[in-house]
Amino acid sequence: MTVETGSIIIILLSIVGAHFWARLSNFPLRITFAIIFPFVAAYALYWLPLLQEPDKSEYSAWWGIFVGVWFISSVPFSVIATYFFHKRRKKSMGLR
Numbered sequence: 001m002t003v004e005t006g007s008i009i010i011i012l013l014s015i016v017g018a019h020f021w022a023r024l025s026n027f028p029l030r031i032t033f034a035i036i037f038p039f040v041a042a043y044a045l046y047w048l049p050l051l052q053e054p055d056k057s058e059y060s061a062w063w064g065i066f067v068g069v070w071f072i073s074s075v076p077f078s079v080i081a082t083y084f085f086h087k088r089r090k091k092s093m094g095l096r
Helices: 003-021 027-051 057-093
Strands: none
């Protein structure tokens, strides 16, 4: 998997996930989910091929670069999507 493909997948997963944690009323918890989820998703996506291929020597050498790029590129999308989904939810419920 390329860096670009992984970034797109993690960004899309983060935006979909933002629908769920945007419902939380606690701001620090909402932002924590928006920041932590992309890292967990990137980490899981990177190590997913090991389910088929037991030799992980090459994977362990590159994991920091791939997971780091995927995480850093998806966090802004996750935070912005969480903000907009929460704002839209509050507006639809008539809250300020």
